[in-house]
Amino acid sequence: MRVNIIVSYVHRTLTHDVIQPAQKQACFRYPFFSYFMAPLNQSKTFKDVTCPFCSLLCDDIVLNNQSGGLTIRQNGCPKAVRGFQRQDPHIQPTIHGKESTLDEAIAHAAEILGKARQPIITGLGTDVSGSRAAMSLAEITGAIVDHSHGDAAVKNIMVLQTSGWMLTTLSELKNRADMIIFIGTDGHSNYPRFYDRFVWQQDSLSGLKKNAREIVYIGNKLKTLKGISPDGKKPTVIKCTDESLGETVSVIRTLLNGNDITSKSISNRKLSDLKKLSGRIKHASYPVFVWAAGELIPAHSELTIHSICELVKELNKSSRAAGLSLAGSNGGVSFLNVCTWQSGYPLRVNYTAGYPHYDPYNYATTEVLGKTEADAMLWVSSFEADFIPPQTSIPTVVLSRPSIKNALDAEVYIPVGTPGLDHTGNLFRTDNAVNLPLKQVRQTGYQSVSDILSRIQDRL
Amino acid sequence: MLTKLSGGMVYDPMHGVNGKRRDIYIRDGRIVRKPSANTNIDKIIDVNNKIVMAGAIDIHTHIGGGNINIARMLVPEDHRADPVKRTKNTRAGSGYVAPSTFTTGYRYAEMGYTSCFEPAMLASNARQTHLEMADIPIVDTGAYVLLGNDDFFLRLLSKGADQQLINDYVAWTMHVTQAIAVKVVNPGGINAFKFNQRKLDLDDSNKYYDITPRKILKTLTRALHDLGVPHPLHVHGCNLGVPGNMQTTLDTMQAVEGLPMHMTHIQFHSYGTEGDRKFSSGAAAIAEVFNKNKNLSIDVGQIMFGQTITASGDNMMQYKAHVHAHPNKWVSMDIECDAGCGIVPFRYRDKNFVNALQWCIGLETFLLADDPWRIFLTTDHPNGGPFTSYPHLIRLLMDKSFRHDMLLSLNRHAQKVTNLASIDREYTLYEIATMTRAAPAKSLGLSGYGHLGIGANADITIYTDLKNKEKMFERPEYVFKSGQLIVRKGKIQQTTSGITHTVKPEFDRGIERHLKKYFDRYLTVSLGNFKISDDELRSYGKKTIKIHACQ
């Protein structure tokens, strides 16, 4: 009981879960302490480190490990700083909020998942090998699998599975895109280095010069400063509400197809802006249309993405153009790929019948939990410590980057290492073409998601 | 453990053995000499009168990597119709035309295939390709890396770089992507499509780099020859699928001036423009040139009627083909200043003139090509049809009357214009063993594979000799992988993990200085992270990397 009381005290007093030494002493033992801290004053520098904290996967990070603490020396962004420089607390697994050994926690997790009639394995913020292990466990336990970004991913997937698309990748955009049209996203709020790495570049393979790109924003309250070229040229901004994004894209599509607009719902001024824009799109050699499914309002996103993709296809009848989807951080693109090659479907697959059964709506985590169809949940979040699983009354096993919050609430909690910090691995990038290796840059003794899941599986 | 396969009829073309009764002994995963009389034999399997061949090798099948995974993602309806349940020794998954990785491995093994080669690995997507292949159980795998549309190579050529530098780049790419061969797809055309060119014939210039496909083919065939890579340049030529492309193909055959070259899915490149429908067979003309030019090898890319999905790096031509998409959804991508991909679902219909004639053209090619050591059995899975249709295809080749009956059920006009009915040839078991075992192993330089000699890896398939060759090849009695019994009567007994086949030609590491500059300036990954080390590759799951010798 004592442990519990102190843990809840810690919970209330800590704003971030960086534990002060005295409090650490009070509540947790550290059996690994001696070996998972690098010797004091030892310093090591790592180059070409891949950052796993958004799906751009910048792999030019220079990182210093000073006695186990990481500091970004070159490149990176605030998100990367938060991710790499977070000092993870040294905590134990817990069962019902009480410390346990790793073995006990694994056994208990296996018991919960093994007994469950319909478990759900979700969150799945993990790397490729973590996703592979999760799929294997799902098969054995007859689970549903989904991802924390599933709601956004499914919007893209529905467009793909009904009509398809023409896409490009980041190196192509960097070297060929003379016009970049951001639709409902500014490109950098969730992908901080997008412009620095891919847009405002010195030169390119296709002869495109540094200041020559035209940047266009279509949307509401987008942060457009990054779209100003190094020589001060302002981007084109077409304002429209979130709800009317799809319609605006359709108007551009109509204009590009040489048809006129008669609708009264669009002002003359906006129409004239869109006509000018369409003219420029027609003359661009490689316009790229960028969207982020997670930043579009859910009720309209599928239609908007569909309009963008059809517009791109139509442009390609006579000139080149391409789409680029920004999505799939938190291991999302990796999970979709692994799930596809192992089951045939990208997500929301149920193994209860022994084979993968796909239902992109009914097997959504919120649906499954809301209808109380599931009787146990495994939640995985190895990049973000405090990504809290959805509220539910069913028994929950949580694997996350060490987090006091998670440790308190789950029936079984197991702290795990972060891919690219605590262990090697690999991840897929937003463009669904490139997969990058992750390095191990520190020693914390926390095991990987795939190790823990395999150990759970071995107990079943 | 010493196992004896007793009394089988052995077909081993690498040693000229044509249906001879031979006992085979297996120990530690290899075929060994007949032991001395007093040696204890642990297990004797009676295979009296059964047909014994080496495990089959598929030299061209799209089983892993970004292209096929997008194909899988695109067609849930394909999987829904063919769910695959988990068993106590196999993983769940799904078919059919774009099967999941586990299902791919099991279905290949169940047909007696023990090695499969993914022919279209993008260097920029090599990790994904190997990761997926690591999840294909039982069979060995290997991949051909794509070159010839990447901006680095085209820049080298346009600057007149010398052959030595090109060779270093080719070898470097093979090393860092863990490839066994090099393929070029629509030479220069995928790149040209990025600059809005819609067609690139053998002597047309890529507008931006001012390079012709001919030049690319000559340079790359020379590079592989100089490096001693066993498999010659694997060429998916210009103008895929276009009526009249047979002339391009005939010209391409002569374009490399006698150097070795493999021309893949040649069926799709053998179209004339004769007749009122302006679509005719070029198979006879192409087979004639093929028969004379011993530097060439081909695989067919036979089409099979029914639903499939086409997945190709050739997005210039796949973009054109999208108007035929069935169902109407398709994907095209420009990828990483490296290559591209185009995915178009398609249904081949036996009552459709063009499709029926495509079927005939493939079979004409098989039957008119006279050297099974230089022609390989493929459907370009899944482009012409899924690999699971191989037993049916083998029956078409081995059974003239069956072939004839099939022909009579096709579009009538196609029946009139094909000369298929007049070809009496029936492939023999020896020839089938050659084109599906010995020849691909030889072409890829897989020493110890594709044959049943002493020391060979014990990949062995044993069939019951049936008159119906489709039935016979569909369900072998026994399949051994590296000496382990994997399949008995068409059922998986245990699953193992195959190995990765590679070659690693020598090169001057100085090439990395050029590459480092290029990567830092233009690309979006660092040079160091582009490379897949042996340790990384092994960590995916296939623990053994076999490096085959260069010649």
Ligand code: SF4
């Ligand atoms: S932009 Fe994304 S990948 Fe790049 S450093 Fe920031 S968080 Fe990491």
Ligand SMILES: [Zn+2]
């Ligand atoms: Zn192919």
